[in-house]
Amino acid sequence: MARGRLRIFLGAAPGVGKTYAMLAEGQRLRALGTEVVVGFVEPHGRRPTAAMAEGLETIPRRTLRHRGARFTEMDLDAVLARRPQVALVDELAHSNVPGTRNAKRWQDVEELLDAGIDVVTTLNVQHLESLNDVVRQITGVRQRETLPDEVARRADQIELVDLPPEVLRRRMVHGDIYPADRIESALTHYFRVGNLTALREIALLWLADRVEEGLQRYRAEHGIVAPWETRERILVALNGGPEGETLIRRAARISARTPGTELLALHVVPEDGLTHVDPSVLDAQRTLLESLGGSFHQTTGEDVVEALLQFAEAENVTQIVLGASRHGRVASLLRAGVGERTIKGSGPIDVHIVTHEEAAASATLRLPRPGNGMGPRRLGAAAAGAVVLLPLLTLLLTVVRGPMGLAGALVLYLLVIVVVALVGGVVPALLAAVAAALLADYSFIGPVHSFAIERPDEIVALVVFVVTAVLVGTAAGAAARHTRQAARAIAEARTLSRLAAGVLRGQDLPALVEMIRENFGLSAVSLLERDPRASPVPRWYVVASAGDHPPERPYEAEVESPVDDLLTLAARGPGLSSQDRRLLDACAAELGLAHARGRIARPAGVGDPLADAERTRASLLLAAGRDLRAPLRTAEDALGRLRRRGGERAPDERRLLETARAAVHRAAQLVTDLDDLSRLHAGALDLYLRPVDLNEAWGAALDDLGPGGHSIVLRLPAYLPDVIADAALLTRALTALAADALRHSPPGRPPVVTAETHDGRVAIRVADGSGGEGAAVAGRSGSRADSLALRLSRDLAEAMDGSLRTSGRGSAFTVTLSLPSSAPGRPRRGRRPARPT
Known part of the structure; x- marks a missing residue:
């Protein structure tokens, strides 16, 4: 039985029309006489989508119970029993309710394909496993339902369903995607123009790569080596x-x-x-x-x-x-x-x-520089040289035999042997010496054209020639070997000295890791640290990385160089020789010293009574927050139902309702922050340290603040390097700092945000417009610096290898957040600030 064909309608975000396009294709196939059934379609309350499904045969769903609730899933057995030509199955990455035969819907689809049924399905690009972390970095949302890339790669046809971000946001405003109570939150978070543009680009690039793979596969299957100019x-x-x-x-x-x-x-x-x-x-x-x-x-x-x-x-x-x-x-x-x-x-x-200025700068004769190893290629070149040069020299000496005696011929043979030794080493030189002696005996010692020797002095001459050739060839080969070893030692010393100089200058770990990647020609390098707490599965954190797709776990690397029990250097790239591995181990040890030096420089606070008191205070707040979580959720749900309930209300009543709802929501968010903070201190909060665009992070933070965020003045440089941080935690810290500055700024004097790069770090300053004399501000700075918002931001910053300090300057209270730069000393072209100054 032939396997069915899989067709995927791929979208960059919810609401672009994937399900509608799938149903439209089903209607087209049905009009052509194809047996089409709807295995599973989720219209999400969208009337045009539901209307497009009318007239198509629909397989009833299967109802299951899980934790006291009822759920419906595709009835796989019913679709297999019906055996249509084409089945329409929505949401390929969906996770089935426990109790079904397969955990994932794509596994149901695989069974349909194995039964010879063609399947038309839908998929969002953020559900692809390889892009999950990238999407999280952009949107701050981790997708729980993922699909292995290989499943999508095996599809017979992938069609992109695309909409410009502005059109998609208009659809959202008109209520064509989400219910009314979710529109505002979606527009200010996931459905921001920057997010949608980035997701759209990711979808286009991923699909372009699949098209390129298909083209390369076709060329390989048909033995086409010549490039096809599909694009320049x-x-x-x-x-x-x-x-x-x-x-x-x-x-x-x-x-x-x-x-x-x-x-x-x-x-x-x-x-x-x-x-x-x-x-x-x-x-x-x-x-x-x-x-x-x-x-x-x-x-x-x-x-x-x-x-x-x-x-x-x-x-x-x-x-x-x-x-x-x-x-x-x-x-x-x-x-x-x-x-x-x-x-x-x-x-x-x-x-x-x-042409360039360096072209033909010198016309002097330079001998070819010996290579760095005696591999098969060099041995072959030396053997080929001996095979060609010795007979050629013999032929030339035969032509000019008159003026050239046996002694002159042996000297020229010796020159060829020296060249062979320089190229291929001792073994080819020994073989060339024996061959040269036989050629000299055959061509120049009587009787000619035989290997017999009549005169004793000629025997002595040949013996002396062979011994001399062996000695000279051995010396030349040893000299060439020592030259290569010296060049190797110089290269190793240069590599280690550059790395040591970088450590002494205080360069950040990302710059040192990039230096190692450059020197060894590796594609990606990561310095990984293991969580010291015992656990069944070791947890690793990326301390610093360089290159494309650096490994995040030791087993993901092709080359690993452990520093100690908790620290290891992992790399991807070409295989390294034993000498390179030893040098890489030395470089890894240097990185370990740099990492330890940074830790020692950081205040540990171990045994500090204030630190103990702070931990006790945090545990009490956490316990109180957990007790408040359930009542706050109940109050928020009740206020939400009151808000959605119809009927006339007085303006004061509506205002009070909105105020109460905002206050409860803020309290619930505070409890969530405290919970995350406790998990962060316990090492249970996952950190995803990657280069983050500071302009995008501020845009997300200001959107989270709502209308109040529009008054904040951003004065960020046009060109600002990325910072090494967790995008979600950085956004939360910036939101907390901005909200604190807004609360302490008088009307007409909004907070001002500036940033600058210094010594491989990016310093972000948030200054409010609080009035009063400088002495008064300085007097308040101690108590305000201990506020929960700034404590939360400080802990989040330190978790990302950053720091946060406060100061009262003149009439303003300033908070400075410092984070490591992704490109120390080399600013990367950034995007313009999200807010006008």
Whole structure:
């Protein structure tokens, strides 16, 4: 029996019309004579959606009881017994009620597909497992129902149902998505324009990747190697030299001429995993590339041209931009340059050679620099050289036999052996010495063209030649080996010295981790710390990370270097040699010292009586909050029902009702904050430390404040780096600080928010407009600094490796929140502030 086909209508957010599109497709198939049944559809009270389902055969749902409540789910057995050609099943990522055969609806769909039934379904992009954390960072909401990406990848057809954010928000205002009591909250939280735009971009990019995967799979199945110019992809080859910026700008100008062009840059790291260029130069070039809309990549390979062309074929590159060769004419005659070899092997890929100031800077003859290892490639090159050079030299000496005697021939043979030793080491040199002695005996010692020797002095000459060749070849091979070892030692010393200098200068851990990633050519690196409390499953926290998709658990890494029992360095990237692993262990130890130094510098507060009193006070507040949770929830529900109940009310009564409802909601939120704070102190609150856009965080905080947040003045720099924080906790801390400043600011003097970057940290200052003399403010600062709002913000900041301090300056009370920057010393282009100044 053939497996059924799966078609998914994918949306970026609820309300874009996925269910409506699925039902419309069902109606179209039914009109064509296809057997279509509705296995499960959830219209969510939307009349147009329910109307579109009319006329379609619907399988009755199955009713189940769970914890005293009744729920309905798709009746899988009934759909299988009906055996339609097509089944419409809504909400693919839905979790079934306990008691059903499968825990997830996608597992029900798999059974339908295995039975040969085609399925049309719906899915929101935030439910994809790989994007769950990204969506949480953007929206502050963790999706509990997730779908493995592999299930969606196996779909035969994925169709995007898309709406612009403004249109979706209009639908929300008109009541086409949520009930009236949920509209205001949705518009100010999940359905903000920034959130919807980001989710829409994520959906488009994810679907574009699936289309690209399908194209690559088709080309692989049909053996198509030549790139297809579905869109222009321009690749810049960077060697770490100063000409890199010229090449990037030239490639960006080429890219700008064709809309939709993708700009990439590649740096090939030597096979030993250590870069031999200044990382700061590559760092500056990557910053320039990203500012021009490009993406930076690194790969490892012994041969630059081969690695470059393999990457170009894998990424379907259509054009390559190279710098003109630095070698002079004589050197170019001995060995073809990278540009010439790339042009010969590029096939249909266009290659641009760009001139620069460093091109042909010197025309001196330079011998090829010995490589960094004696791998099969170098041994093969040495053997090939001996096989070619020795017969060629023998033929040449045979032609000019008159002026050249046996002694001269042996000297020239010895020169070839030295070259072979330099390239391939001792073993090829020994074999070349034996072969040279046999060729000399056969061609120049009588009787000629035989291996017999008539004269004793010629025997002595051959023996002396072989011994000399062995000694010289051994010495040359050892010298080459020692040269490579010295170069390796210099590279290792340079790596460790840079890292140690960064530690001594007080660089933040993210910068040190990025330095390690650059030096070893790794794709992603994380410094992970394990929760010291015993638990069945160890819990790990990301202390610092660098690269794309850094590992969050040791088992997710391809390379792991433990520092101690609680700290480990995890990395993704090419496999490292044993020497590289030892060097990585040393770098990990340096990171451990830097991490310990930061901890020692932080006030521990262990054994402090004030800290003990604070913990006791927090536990009492937590107990009281838990006792108040149920009555507050009951009061909030009762006020909500009174508010929704119809009938005429006096203005004062409505105002009092709204005031009471707001007060109860604030008290309930305070209890929730206290609960989260206690879990944070106990280490039970999950932290997701990632780069967070400060402008987006402030936008979310001001939206949470409601109309009062519009009066706050934001004076944030146009270019501000991201901060390393948990997006949800940062928003909560900023909301608490802003609300406290609003409460203490007189009318007409709103709070002012500023920010600046210093020493790899971002300082956020919230100053209210409280009146009075400076002495009076300073006198109040002690009691106000102990308020619950500021204590909550301080604890949240410290949980994210930040700090919070208060001060009374002039007529204003100022709170300064300091957090680590994601790009210390290198501001990243940010978005404009969410509020006008």
